[in-house]
Amino acid sequence: MTPQEALFKYTLRLGDNALIQGHRLSEWCSKGPILEEDLALTNIALDNIGLAQAFLKYAADIEGKGKTEDDLAYKRPERQFYNHQITELPIGDFAVTIAKQLLISAFEVPLFSALSHSTDETIAGIAAKGVKESRYHFVHSRDWCYRLGEGTELSHSKLQQAIHDLWAYTGELFEMAEEDTILLVAGIAVDLEELRPLWKETVATVLTEATIQIPEDGTMHTGSRNGVHTEHLGHILAEMQYLQRAYPDATW
Amino acid sequence: MDSLVQTTAFQQKIDQDLNIEPKDHMPDAYRSHLIRQISQHAHSEVIGMQPEGNWITRAPSLRAKQILLAKIQDEGGHGLYLYSAAETLGISREEMIEQLHSGKAKYSNIFNYPTLTWADIGAIGWLVDGAAIVNQVSLQRTSFGPYARAMVRICKEESFHQRQGYEIMANMMKGTAEQREMAQDAMNRFWWPALMMFGPHDGDSPHSGDAFLWKIKRKSNDELRQKFIDKTIDQATLIGLTVPDPELKWNAEKEGYDHGEIDWDEFHRVIRGNGPCNKQRMAHHVKYHEEGAWVREAAAAYKQRKNEF
Ligand SMILES: [Fe+2]
Numbered sequence: 428m429t430p431q432e433a434l435f436k437y438t439l440r441l442g443d444n445a446l447i448q449g450h451r452l453s454e455w456c457s458k459g460p461i462l463e464e465d466l467a468l469t470n471i472a473l474d475n476i477g478l479a480q481a482f483l484k485y486a487a488d489i490e491g492k493g494k495t496e497d498d499l500a501y502k503r504p505e506r507q508f509y510n511h512q513i514t515e516l517p518i519g520d521f522a523v524t525i526a527k528q529l530l531i532s533a534f535e536v537p538l539f540s541a542l543s544h545s546t547d548e549t550i551a552g553i554a555a556k557g558v559k560e561s562r563y564h565f566v567h568s569r570d571w572c573y574r575l576g577e578g579t580e581l582s583h584s585k586l587q588q589a590i591h592d593l594w595a596y597t598g599e600l601f602e603m604a605e606e607d608t609i610l611l612v613a614g615i616a617v618d619l620e621e622l623r624p625l626w627k628e629t630v631a632t633v634l635t636e637a638t639i640q641i642p643e644d645g646t647m648h649t650g651s652r653n654g655v656h657t658e659h660l661g662h663i664l665a666e667m668q669y670l671q672r673a674y675p676d677a678t679w
Numbered sequence: 680m681d682s683l684v685q686t687t688a689f690q691q692k693i694d695q696d697l698n699i700e701p702k703d704h705m706p707d708a709y710r711s712h713l714i715r716q717i718s719q720h721a722h723s724e725v726i727g728m729q730p731e732g733n734w735i736t737r738a739p740s741l742r743a744k745q746i747l748l749a750k751i752q753d754e755g756g757h758g759l760y761l762y763s764a765a766e767t768l769g770i771s772r773e774e775m776i777e778q779l780h781s782g783k784a785k786y787s788n789i790f791n792y793p794t795l796t797w798a799d800i801g802a803i804g805w806l807v808d809g810a811a812i813v814n815q816v817s818l819q820r821t822s823f824g825p826y827a828r829a830m831v832r833i834c835k836e837e838s839f840h841q842r843q844g845y846e847i848m849a850n851m852m853k854g855t856a857e858q859r860e861m862a863q864d865a866m867n868r869f870w871w872p873a874l875m876m877f878g879p880h881d882g883d884s885p886h887s888g889d890a891f892l893w894k895i896k897r898k899s900n901d902e903l904r905q906k907f908i909d910k911t912i913d914q915a916t917l918i919g920l921t922v923p924d925p926e927l928k929w930n931a932e933k934e935g936y937d938h939g940e941i942d943w944d945e946f947h948r949v950i951r952g953n954g955p956c957n958k959q960r961m962a963h964h965v966k967y968h969e970e971g972a973w974v975r976e977a978a979a980a981y982k983q984r985k986n987e988f
Pocket residue numbers: 724753754757833837
């Protein structure tokens with residue numbers, strides 16, 4: 428892997444995570460438990476898609492094949508997507524979505540915060556925007572964890588179940604692949620192993636306050652660093668890429 | 680019973696073009712007319728999220744996806760302002776939603792039509808928001824203060840929506856033969872329902888007398904419809920779309936277009952609940968409202984617990 432290939436894949440990863448997370452959240456439109464939440468979840472979706480656009484545009488530049496961010500989003504097959512599997516899991520009920528958002532934003536805040544000091548100026552710039560947004564996403568999901576955790580017996584058990592079910596997808600967030608190692612030396616990427624204890628502490632603090640038990644680390648799902656996904660991703664792409672694939676000559 | 684003094688003072692304010700505010704005295708009929716109209720307007724914003732939401736996950740570019748998401752978010756926001764405006768008249772949002780589910784409260788008929796292709800997203804922004812603006816601009820001068828102020832805020836956003844919808848149509852008309860066909864098809868399906876958004880002809884609109892007297896309504900259905908037609912025809916022609924009305928022609932004397940007759944049977948059929956998507960839209964709203972009940976209960980229980988300690 429050349430440094431340029433590493434940078435391309437790393438940037439794709441950042442873009443794909445935002446794209447797929449944003450796509451999933453956008454499915455909440457007109458389905459929220461209250462109108463205010465419909466808008467809040469759409470807001471987070473919008474932040475993510477904006478971030479995806481910036482990262483994918485940069486990835487296309489790095490690749491240097493004259494592609495656009497849309498080519499990368501809409502014309503890549505599933506085995507070339509590098510988003511974490513947790514982002515592609517179905518939105519489930521509101522507790523699943525909130526639990527997912529908590530686990531992801533507790534990771535994104537320190538990630539983007541570190542990346543905002545990356546020696547790669549483009550990544551640093553996008554990350555600086557990302558960190559502000561992900562702080563807000565974190566606060567939103569944290570507050571809902573409190574409400575659901577301490578709300579009713581039903582909401583408590585739904586949130587507990589969601590955290591339990593999602594836990595096995597959190598190991599992937601901290602996997603160091605070849606691109607990470609190459610870019611870490613150059614001061615471009617972040618040491619994910621260093622983020623792990625920070626993430627764990629944040630999540631544990633929120634969940635304890637919400638009276639939710641923290642699951643044991645068991646076997647973790649893995650694969651996304653190599654483009655291996657759950658069955659869900661293919662369906663997301665089939666839907667998301669439909670117009671671009673059905674009318675390849677069209678611009679919209 | 681309203682006293683003569685109060686009623687006279689109310690009508691004097693209206694006649695002087697002063698706004699009525701929530702704490703002011705108002706006749707019961709004025710209040711209930713407004714509750715009906717504002718809640719119907721709020722429900723329309725919210726139900727309208729469904730046909731457009733139908734294309735969010737299939738939007739053809741990252742930019743298109745963001746514009747559509749932001750647009751639908753605006754509509755939800757309009758719903759919120761309007762629910763708040765109605766709440767100042769002494770009805771809760773929960774009651775308004777109950778009335779929507781029971782069928783007592785209505786929403787705009789236009790959202791009972793399906794969005795079948797991406798071009799429909801363009802057609803809705805351009806024609807449906809375009810028609811809504813014409814109506815809402817005139818409501819900026821409506822007599823009830825909170826409603827008039829909500830309209831000022833809303834109109835700014837609606838004109839963005841209209842332009843963005845038109846841009847989708849214009850781009851498609853510059854595109855491939857398949858895209859042009861899609862755009863024309865959307866135009867054909869949405870043109871007449873958009874005209875129906877203004878309601879029956881003035882002569883067949885039985886309840887508008889008081890609404891004019893109270894200055895809730897400032898322009899008649901036919902006047903507003905004419906305004907919409909006149910501004911839209913040129914926009915259609917400019918990008919090569921055909922308006923699906925063979926009887927359409929310029930009338931120099933009235934400086935506006937004459938148009939063919941609206942299919943009022945269809946209008947009434949959809950109002951009575953037999954449009955293509957009436958049942959689907961309502962079932963969707965009921966389903967997600969019910970599925971969200973445990974979340975609302977949890978939030979309420981949490982709030983209560985925190986207030987206790
Ligand atoms: Fe609106």
